[in-house]
Amino acid sequence: MPFVWNFPLFTIVLCLFSGVLCMMLRGRTARNYTIVLEAVLIVMVSAVLWYTYTAGSAFTYSMGEFPAPWGNEIRAGCLEALIALAFLIVMLCSVIGGWRFTALDIDESKINLYFSILNLMTAALMAMAWTNDIFTGYVFVEILTLTSCGVLIAREIGRTTLAAVRYMILNLLGSGLFLLGVVLLYDLTGNLLMVPMHEAIEELWAAGQGIAPLTLAMGIITIGLGIKSGLFPFHYWMPDTYGMATPTSGAVLSSLVSKSYIFLLIKIVWRVVGLDIWREMPVARILFVLGICGMVAGSMSAIRVNNINSMVAFSSAAQIGYIYMGIGLGGPAGFTAAIFHILGHAVTKSLLFLTTPRLAEVSGDSLRFKDLQGSGYRAPESGAFFMLAALSMIGIPIFAGFSSKILFGIAAADEGGWRFFVIMLALAFSTLLNILYFLRTVIRIYTERGSTLTRPVIDMPGGVKWDYVLPAAVLTLANLFLGLFSWAAVDVIEKGLGMFF
Amino acid sequence: MNEKFLKWLDGDDAYFDQVLDSSMEGVPSRETLKAERRAITNAIVHSPRSRRAVAAGSRTLRYLYYVVAVLSAVILIGVLLYCVSGLPRYGQENVRADEVVERYVEHGLEETGAVNVVAGMILDYRAFDTLGESHVLFTALICVMILLRRDRKNMDSRLEDYYRVVQDRYFDTSGDEILQGVGLILVPCIFLFGIYILLNGHLSPGGGFSGGAVMGAGMIIFCSACGFERVDRFFTLKLSSWITFAALSFYSFAKGYVFITGANHLENHIPKGTPGAILSAGLILPLDIAVGIVVACTMFGFYSLFRRGSIGGN
Numbered sequence: 001m002p003f004v005w006n007f008p009l010f011t012i013v014l015c016l017f018s019g020v021l022c023m024m025l026r027g028r029t030a031r032n033y034t035i036v037l038e039a040v041l042i043v044m045v046s047a048v049l050w051y052t053y054t055a056g057s058a059f060t061y062s063m064g065e066f067p068a069p070w071g072n073e074i075r076a077g078c079l080e081a082l083i084a085l086a087f088l089i090v091m092l093c094s095v096i097g098g099w100r101f102t103a104l105d106i107d108e109s110k111i112n113l114y115f116s117i118l119n120l121m122t123a124a125l126m127a128m129a130w131t132n133d134i135f136t137g138y139v140f141v142e143i144l145t146l147t148s149c150g151v152l153i154a155r156e157i158g159r160t161t162l163a164a165v166r167y168m169i170l171n172l173l174g175s176g177l178f179l180l181g182v183v184l185l186y187d188l189t190g191n192l193l194m195v196p197m198h199e200a201i202e203e204l205w206a207a208g209q210g211i212a213p214l215t216l217a218m219g220i221i222t223i224g225l226g227i228k229s230g231l232f233p234f235h236y237w238m239p240d241t242y243g244m245a246t247p248t249s250g251a252v253l254s255s256l257v258s259k260s261y262i263f264l265l266i267k268i269v270w271r272v273v274g275l276d277i278w279r280e281m282p283v284a285r286i287l288f289v290l291g292i293c294g295m296v297a298g299s300m301s302a303i304r305v306n307n308i309n310s311m312v313a314f315s316s317a318a319q320i321g322y323i324y325m326g327i328g329l330g331g332p333a334g335f336t337a338a339i340f341h342i343l344g345h346a347v348t349k350s351l352l353f354l355t356t357p358r359l360a361e362v363s364g365d366s367l368r369f370k371d372l373q374g375s376g377y378r379a380p381e382s383g384a385f386f387m388l389a390a391l392s393m394i395g396i397p398i399f400a401g402f403s404s405k406i407l408f409g410i411a412a413a414d415e416g417g418w419r420f421f422v423i424m425l426a427l428a429f430s431t432l433l434n435i436l437y438f439l440r441t442v443i444r445i446y447t448e449r450g451s452t453l454t455r456p457v458i459d460m461p462g463g464v465k466w467d468y469v470l471p472a473a474v475l476t477l478a479n480l481f482l483g484l485f486s487w488a489a490v491d492v493i494e495k496g497l498g499m500f501f
Numbered sequence: 502m503n504e505k506f507l508k509w510l511d512g513d514d515a516y517f518d519q520v521l522d523s524s525m526e527g528v529p530s531r532e533t534l535k536a537e538r539r540a541i542t543n544a545i546v547h548s549p550r551s552r553r554a555v556a557a558g559s560r561t562l563r564y565l566y567y568v569v570a571v572l573s574a575v576i577l578i579g580v581l582l583y584c585v586s587g588l589p590r591y592g593q594e595n596v597r598a599d600e601v602v603e604r605y606v607e608h609g610l611e612e613t614g615a616v617n618v619v620a621g622m623i624l625d626y627r628a629f630d631t632l633g634e635s636h637v638l639f640t641a642l643i644c645v646m647i648l649l650r651r652d653r654k655n656m657d658s659r660l661e662d663y664y665r666v667v668q669d670r671y672f673d674t675s676g677d678e679i680l681q682g683v684g685l686i687l688v689p690c691i692f693l694f695g696i697y698i699l700l701n702g703h704l705s706p707g708g709g710f711s712g713g714a715v716m717g718a719g720m721i722i723f724c725s726a727c728g729f730e731r732v733d734r735f736f737t738l739k740l741s742s743w744i745t746f747a748a749l750s751f752y753s754f755a756k757g758y759v760f761i762t763g764a765n766h767l768e769n770h771i772p773k774g775t776p777g778a779i780l781s782a783g784l785i786l787p788l789d790i791a792v793g794i795v796v797a798c799t800m801f802g803f804y805s806l807f808r809r810g811s812i813g814g815n
Contacts, residue, residue: 065763
């Protein structure tokens with residue numbers, strides 16, 4: 001067995017151990033340790049990605065001496081490795097780039113605990129990428145639920161605590177629905193491992209047995225994970241959760257945690273239910289409609305809010321809508337587009353959440369549009385990065401946002417029929433709305449005249465340093481890479497989806 | 502229209518955010534809280550939206566809300582019941598489930614060395630899930646520490662004395678003779694019972710989680726009977742952190758070793774022992790002890806954090 005096969009296990013166990021270790025370290029040491037650990041993990045996951053891509057097949061790794069249906073196992077294909085790699089890169093950039101705000105927002109005696117939670121969260125993200133067992137998925141969903149509330153309350157102001165309570169209640173509702181769905185599936189199939197479950201479900205479906213419980217189980221699993229990631233009617237918790245948390249938390253919550261639940265759903269759809277059965281289920285059609293509603297409703301909410309962080313947070317609801325629309329479409333092209341959008345949105349949204357607090361910092365710590373006027377000149381780096389990310393969100397060519405819109409269009413054309421027209425109309429309308437609120441912000445931060453600051457401007461001595469500019473530059477480059485070389489990412493995604501069987 | 506557009510551009514329209522923004526940093530005094538509550542109430546009552554709601558007859562809307570809530574709950578219950586009635590009978594119709602269960606029951610003893618099959622299942626067959634599960638508890642402890650441990654942000658220095666003096670006097674039960682007498686008799690028994698459950702996890706029902714919970718309960722009773730001062734003498738934050746760290750990292754590394762040797766088909770050199778003896782079942786006993794210690798520390802940590810915002814008095 002090649003040594004690379006051990007790497008997925010290392011990523012999980014090392015992160016769990018680091019979570020415990022960071023509790024014992026001092027704040028700054030914990031941060032440096034976390035950065036080094038994540039760099040090491042990026043190397044490991046890249047090796048796994050390279051190995052599975054060149055080998056052309058996935059491998060399973062049994063956890064302990066007992067083989068799969070009796071023991072646990074994890075599985076690594078090139079799609080899992082790609083997702084894990086993207087998550088780690090975004091996590092590393094958010095930790096480094098958000099440090100100047102983390103140091104201000106979080107009490108000094110608790111910074112080590114904050115990094116402890118971030119490491120546990122990384123462990124859960126990794127485990128959810130690698131899992132091959134639906135119950136292992138649930139265990140790490142629990143860790144992700146707790147840690148996402150932990151990074152939110154770490155700022156210790158009233159609004160994050162309120163937001164955390166709301167987020168916790170909805171999250172637990174989602175976990176409960178997911179667990180209920182897993183129990184129903186277990187009762188139907190008698191297994192927790194994905195491949196045997198799939199075989200059992202195919203037999204049941206062909207025999208016409210248990211179709212109602214099967215549909216219900218998939219329905220509540222989808223709704224449970226949808227609540228957790230902010231699917232359309234359940235997206236109103238987003239602005240305070242993403243926008244009020246300390247920037248690292250906001251970036252990580254919006255671009256990684258919600259995507260991790262969606263990736264788990266994609267895995268369940270492909271590897272447990274199977275694409276043919278999924279397309280026949282009403283759940284897929286409902287998800288398609290909810291996704292389209294989310295695209296419009298999220299943007300509408302983003303237009304109505306009065307501060308920049310809430311706007312960026314609500315735009316996540318619209319982007320999550322895109323992803324769910326792709327999943328609801330049901331064809332392989334729709335899933336390719338959805339996974340590409342997961343990657344593109346992860347690098348863009350984390351960049352936005354790293355730039356907005358700096359813009360607010362030079363505008364008297366106010367996130368209000370009125371006060372932000374001209375902040376692009378006062379914080380030139382942040383203004384430029386914000387503009388680039390905003391252009392990507394709108395879908396200007398050469399950026400990732402454009403490529404994902406093209407991919408959704410191709411998926412719609414593959415499908416044909418009334419869905420093609422619906423998707424094209426929704427994409428056009430959503431792009432218009434995106435332009436309305438993102439360009440309005442870009443124009444405002446680059447408007448010098450008539451700036452009326454209500455609060456005094458406090459600038460940090462020396463401005464921003466490399467540890468702020470470098471991660472933002474890396475995220476922008478990743479964005480450009482996804483935009484210019486989207487064929488490379490699509491190739492890996494399609495190959496990875498092919499390995500799912 | 503023009504004015505409305507400008508208001509939208511400036512982000513000037515929402516009132517509640519301003520109130521929320523300015524409040525809730527640190528612990529406000531009673532007067533500011535009252536003033537803010539009045540301001541928020543005024544803003545809500547006089548906002549155009551609430552005026553419109555009043556005009557529309559909010560009472561009708563509220564009844565409609567109740568009706569819709571009850572209706573949707575009833576429909577959901579109906580759908581769930583209908584689907585559950587369509588499930589196959591467990592263990593009779595779906596034969597696939599037996600495959601896993603049979604091996605656990607028939608070969609569990611020889612493969613794991615544990616007389617208690619459940620312990621063998623959670624700590625040997627499906628040890629990876631349990632590794633995650635024990636870190637769930639640790640995560641919860643860290644979250645509670647972030648939220649409740651006293652620091653400059655969640656504690657007003659003016660209120661420090663209030664908490665230390667007034668609250669301890671009202672809620673400190675250590676002077677109660679009945680509680681103290683009963684506690685001193687009970688605590689050794691509870692601890693013995695907890696240790697018994699912990700050490701016999703692989704032989705009889707019990708194990709790390711349940712034994713640790715019993716021991717944690719014993720510590721809480723001791724603490725309420727004798728007061729925090731006695732406990733602080735031996736149980737500090739440093740000790741608690743070191744114990745948790747040692748137990749959980751032992752868990753991670755021991756299980757990591759087993760996972761790696763198992764997956765690479767190497768021999769793992771951990772003796773199984775004779776089934777039924779106290780020193781048997783390979784790693785299950787040490788892992789039970791590690792989990793039990795973590796659970797006990799976490800239970801007491803929760804109690805201490807909720808009572809006075811610290812573990813071990815600092």
